[in-house]
Amino acid sequence: MQDFFKKHKITIIHLAFWAVYFSFFFYQISFGGDKERPTADSLREAFVHVLFVVIIVYINYSFLLPRFLKDHRFVKYILSFAFFFCLVTGTYIFIKRVETEGTWIHELFTSVRFMVHYSLTVLFIVVFISMFRFVEEWFGIEARKREIENEKLNTELRFLKEQINPHFLFNTLNSLYYLATIQSPNTPEVIVKLSRMMRYMLYDSNRAKVTLQQEIEYMQNFIELEKMRIGKPVPITFDTKGPLSSIYIVPLILNTFLENAFKHGLNNHSSDGFIRVKIHADPEHLTFVAENSKPESPDIKEKSGIGLQNVKRRLELSYPGKHTLDITEDKHTYKVHLTLDLS
Numbered sequence: 001m002q003d004f005f006k007k008h009k010i011t012i013i014h015l016a017f018w019a020v021y022f023s024f025f026f027y028q029i030s031f032g033g034d035k036e037r038p039t040a041d042s043l044r045e046a047f048v049h050v051l052f053v054v055i056i057v058y059i060n061y062s063f064l065l066p067r068f069l070k071d072h073r074f075v076k077y078i079l080s081f082a083f084f085f086c087l088v089t090g091t092y093i094f095i096k097r098v099e100t101e102g103t104w105i106h107e108l109f110t111s112v113r114f115m116v117h118y119s120l121t122v123l124f125i126v127v128f129i130s131m132f133r134f135v136e137e138w139f140g141i142e143a144r145k146r147e148i149e150n151e152k153l154n155t156e157l158r159f160l161k162e163q164i165n166p167h168f169l170f171n172t173l174n175s176l177y178y179l180a181t182i183q184s185p186n187t188p189e190v191i192v193k194l195s196r197m198m199r200y201m202l203y204d205s206n207r208a209k210v211t212l213q214q215e216i217e218y219m220q221n222f223i224e225l226e227k228m229r230i231g232k233p234v235p236i237t238f239d240t241k242g243p244l245s246s247i248y249i250v251p252l253i254l255n256t257f258l259e260n261a262f263k264h265g266l267n268n269h270s271s272d273g274f275i276r277v278k279i280h281a282d283p284e285h286l287t288f289v290a291e292n293s294k295p296e297s298p299d300i301k302e303k304s305g306i307g308l309q310n311v312k313r314r315l316e317l318s319y320p321g322k323h324t325l326d327i328t329e330d331k332h333t334y335k336v337h338l339t340l341d342l343s
Contacts (some may be wrong), residue, residue, distance in 0.1 A: 005125040010132070010136060013132070014129075014132070017129070018050065018054065019052075021050065021125070022046055022047075022050050023050055024262070025050065026042060026043065026046040029042050029045055029046060030042040033221065041334060045332055048092075048095070049092075050094040051330055052088055052089070052091070053122055053125055055088050055228060056084060056088040056089065056122060056126060057125060057129045058084075059084050059088070060081055060126055060129075060130060061129055061130060061132070061133055062311060064077060064080050064081050064084070065077075065130055065133050066133075069133075069137060085119075085122075085123070085126075089119055090121055092118075093109060093114075093115060093118065096109040096252070097109045097110060113339070124194050126338075129331070139192060146166050176190055176191070176194065179228060186228045188224055189228070190228055193221045193224055193225055194225065195223065196221055197218055197221050197225075200214065200217075200218050200251075201252070204251065207251070208250070209248040209249060209250055209251070210248065210249065210251045211244065211246070211247065211248055212242070212244045212245075212247040212248070212249055212279070212286070213244040213245040214251075215249060215252075215253075215254060215255070216240055216244060216279065218236075218255060219254060219255050219258055219277075220238065221225050222255060222258060222259070222307065223236060223238060223258070226237055226262045234273060234274070234275070235273070235274040235275070236274070236275045236276075236277075237275070237276045237277065238277045239276075239277065239278045239279070239280075240278075240279045240280075241279070241280040241281070242279075242280055242281035242282055242286075243281070243282070243283070244281070246283070247281050247282075247286065247342065248282050248342075249286065249319040249340065249342070250314070250319070253311060253314060253315065253318070254279070254288055254338075256310070257288070257290045257311070257336045257338070258275075258290060259293075260290075260308060260336075261275045261277070261291075261292035261334075261336075262275065262292075264292065264294065264295075264334065265292025265293050265294070265334065272293065273292070273293045273295070274291075274292065274293050275290070275291070275292045275293075276289075276290070276291045276292070277289070277290050278290075279290075281342075283342065283343075284341070284342055284343040285340065285341060285342060285343075286338075286339065286340040287337075287339050287343055288336070288337075288338040288340075289336065289337050289338075290335070290336045291333060291334070291335040291336075292333070292334050292335075293332060293334075294329065294331070294332055294333060295335060312325065315338075319340055319341070322340065322341035323338065323339065323340050324337075324338070324339045325337075325338050325340065326338075
């Protein structure tokens with residue numbers, strides 16, 4: 001029922017208006033005029049009156065106004081409306097004069113006062129109903145603008161996500177190549193983990209949102225792959241807290257910061273390197289903190305560039321006004337603090 005009303009709400013509003021107007025006019029001529037008039041005559045007169053008003057209203061609403069809104073030719077619109085207005089109202093007045101010939105009410109329909117009053121009444125209703133058309137057009141334009149804007153944003157989001165795939169593949173394939181060259185027994189396990197991650201990227205991440213648990217499992221697989229690539233114990237902490245399986249977030253947002261932490265925190269196989277990740281969430285907020293060490297002599301050729309720029313843009317598109325991202329660094333550490341409003 002709700003869907004039906006939503007789909008036909010304009011038609012229902014129009015029908016409701018005419019039902020109220022018909023009832024008002026019928027009451028007026030039945031109880032405010034000739035008390036002895038039969039109900040059938042009052043109904044017929046009310047029907048004829050409303051019929052002629054409907055004709056002029058919808059000639060304007062369905063034909064004249066749409067043309068004017070399309071070509072904006074005001075003089076042409078006024079002349080066309082005046083012609084049909086005079087034709088329809090003149091026809092109604094003529095019919096009423098013929099019907100009442102020889103009766104006491106005939107004088108009313110021949111008076112200038114009646115013609116002016118009737119014309120102004122009809123004109124008022126025409127203007128009132130015409131406002132519906134302008135409102136419809138305005139909402140239609142706004143809806144189309146929102147649709148175009150949403151499509152642009154979705155296209156940009158798809159483009160940014162597509163850039164993530166080759167970025168991740170490049171890093172992981174380098175790791176796989178390294179393990180293959182040293183004939184590591186971990187190579188099959190790396191391939192399995194990589195296939196799981198690719199499945200997540202190709203299928204799960206195409207949804208608007210995924211559970212935080214799925215995103216964390218993806219990150220944990222990434223960490224395991226990096227550990228295998230590094231080939232020695234490194235101080236990595238990964239702390240999670242909250243109802244992970246019931247919280248939903250936009251996919252592939254958090255892992256970019258983790259990639260950068262590994263890339264710049266543990267490069268050159270620094271002996272004192274570290275990575276600390278904390279993800280605490282509740283149904284309304286998510287806090288993500290990633291902190292990593294900075295090598296004493298960083299490779300100036302390596303830049304986080306595209307990954308960090310992409311994730312910032314995705315946050316702007318996916319959580320507009322509902323996120324804060326603070327990135328701080330000093331001589332020894334680099335820290336990312338992200339909060340998301342999930343309410």
